[in-house]
Amino acid sequence: MVLKNIFGLAVLFMTGLLSAQLEEKPVTLTTETGNIQGTMLLPRHSDKIPVVLIIAGSGPTDRNGNNPMMKNNSLKMLAEGLGNHGIASVRFDKRGIAESTEAGIEESSLKFETYIEDARDWIDLLKENDSFSEIVVLGHSEGSLIGMIASQDPTVDRFISVAGVGEPAAKQLERQLKAQPSFVWEQSEPILQNLEMGKKVDSVPQMLYALFRPSVQPYLISWFEYNPQTELAKLDKPVLLIQGTTDIQVDMQNVEQLHASNPKSEKVILEGMNHILKEAEMDRMKNIETYSNPDLPLKDGLITAIVDFIKNSGR
Template sequence: MFRISRLVVCLLVALVVFPPAALAQGTPPASDDQQAVAQAVIDNMIAGDFEAAAANFNDSMLGALPPDTLSQMWDTLLMQVGAFQSVDDEVTSQAQDDLTTYFFILRFEQLALQASVTVDAEGQVAGLYFKPAPEAPAADDPSAAIARAVIDNMIAGDFEAAAANFTDTVLAAVTPADLEQAWNQFVQQVGPFQSVDDNVGSQTQGTLTSYAFILHFEQATLAAQVTVNEDGQIAGLFFTSPDTSLDNTPYEPPAYADESAFIEQDVAVNAGTEWELPGTLTLPVGDGPFPVVVLVHGSGPNDRDETVGPNKPFKDLAWGLASQGIAVLRYDKRTNVYGVQVAAQADFTVAEETIDDAVAAVELLRDTEGIDPARIYVLGHSQGGYLAPRIALQAEDLGGVIIMAGNTRPLTDLIVEQTKYLLTIDDGTFSDADQAYLDDTTATVEATKNAQPGDDPVMLLFNAPASYWIDLNGYDPVATAQEVTAPILVLQGERDYQVTLDDFAGWQLALEGRDDATFKTYADLNHLFLSGEGDPNPTEYQTPGHIPQTVIDDIAGWITAHS
């Protein structure tokens, strides 16, 4: 579950704007020279000299981001965050293999951004990325010290002390021995621990505050997210790729969201259990009772908005549908809230990851004031769509099922297909190193397809336990969908390279002849149902956007027709 690899980063949409091409071999320039190259990119953009800013871009970068496009990107930033004001003197860096990434804090009128400039062994710029700068907790914040103590004690190897402030629920799921085992697994996979950044991000939701610590290991960088409750106890601990943690990008509502048409309420899925999940019920204004949609996430430790970079597709769906009189429940995924606890489960499957919580959300709504229990719909995106038929059979008596970019082919097959695509997307070439990587991935996929009880998770995809893959290897979404008696709506973006029109055709074939099955594709939409042009790639997920109104209208119209 914790393996940080090129494959995992690609599949879980890590925030890398322009991934570097294969590096030429040579004598690396001095570190100061590399930093000067990165600094020149920042200084020239600030000065408005985009020809000079792009002067040291490698061929891949220059093809994707020529000076005129770089200028447009900068202008877009200024429109979003206001005029540039200053750049901090302190520059931090992170080295991995032949790449060094330098982090600059740029302060604009409305927001501070972190600019990451990656320089390769030849002194060429191989990556450029902007994200909101981490928000430092207040110096007198006692919760920050409690969270930091967890990190410091794990680093020191004192796991009893690290777990001293765990809530009873967390401690029941993750003992000090479990914590030690997880830490040792990290070290085994990504090398010895090296350092932790002083800069700490934070985010508060209700009575919980989460702190993000950036941990550097020999072979990778991880973000540790520690959640502290109002009593000063540790209510969550989770490790992820650093660029996915606590993105504080302000949400700009889409034009179709009428904020006067709905209210939002805090709710809890699995309330009172060890897997209690915080959620939001978006409820239309009025008497009701209203139809309601439960949103089920894709793969990865998603929050309730299914946040990817600056985009929040589940929030778009919630606000868009509620503006048309349809309530929506969204919640933080179990692996988002209880990452370490989940990783400690030897028999973990998609039932614990996704299905059980989606069914619990449906049951919560059956007894919720203002909701029509006869009109509860489940909407699954990506892996959530793949599992939607299974959820529907377990939840029973749903008003309908909506599948957005759900695959009908096994996830293992998709991984090989996606890997091939991503390895050639930069310049169309396929190097010996690419072939070796693909061969390694294919071997891991074959081991995963043939997983047996007791197999070492390190040998399987995502380092998930054998139980996870044995369960999925036996799941047929097409056959399961044929057992679902509720109406089904299947939506697909034609620019989706992760789940493709081949999967869409699988749903069509499975449900052929059913009058209550509806199918719709969108020519310019990608996997997140965001508009784009040209060959789809992970970098476009970092472009701010919204699910188009036509998708919202299609879902709302279908629900109305089947209510």
């Protein structure tokens, strides 16, 4: 019992020591439609260090990887994990979300390119800071595609895709719709075909309205234009692809598609890691339970893989 208590105190001491070595600063990106708020996490250092721009995935996701329905703190933990290894980071609320509400725009005006431009603007902001030795972009889920396009900027030194999709969004959506009862796909197919051709659809069945409502169609049309394999192939710089085996949102074939499109990329498969970067079973209900558990740590090996790539790969 005494040994257990001593061990527990030692863990608490080390955790507190690591936290004390990190400095958290608010950072703001000024845009034409309002400010986007973020957090810069800095290890205490004297030399120049790498900085990672963390780009969140789809939906109303904030800088910590949370949304109004689920709190898991995955991206916050990711930033802290990097910081404890001497790597700075910037993470931010998506425009219109959390403390970046004022930067929100009308849904009908939102395009996929809006998020790409935001990422590029964050990269430009990081360029102005002479504390950093290199800029690394890390995109999670939908943020992977955003990040790989923004990383075509020559000042970005490395790109990391975590749970990134490997084919155009329309193909993923088609597969999901075909898995539904046949009448769902029968009504969806002509809508999806028109959107892929860049054509809006005025009449949408009520059953499909949430997915294909007219106001969201401009975003879908712009998103469907991009093929992740084509975009990743354009990157002539170190690339790391990370995928978990128990991800119920993005399956393993996606990382293989991305790797094939850029054969020089490094690929890391983490057994038992799900979409929010936590240890999880493949059972859907048990897997989803982790999405609302902010106390569950990141999957072992994730931070190590990223740190090793940043500090050792391509040098």
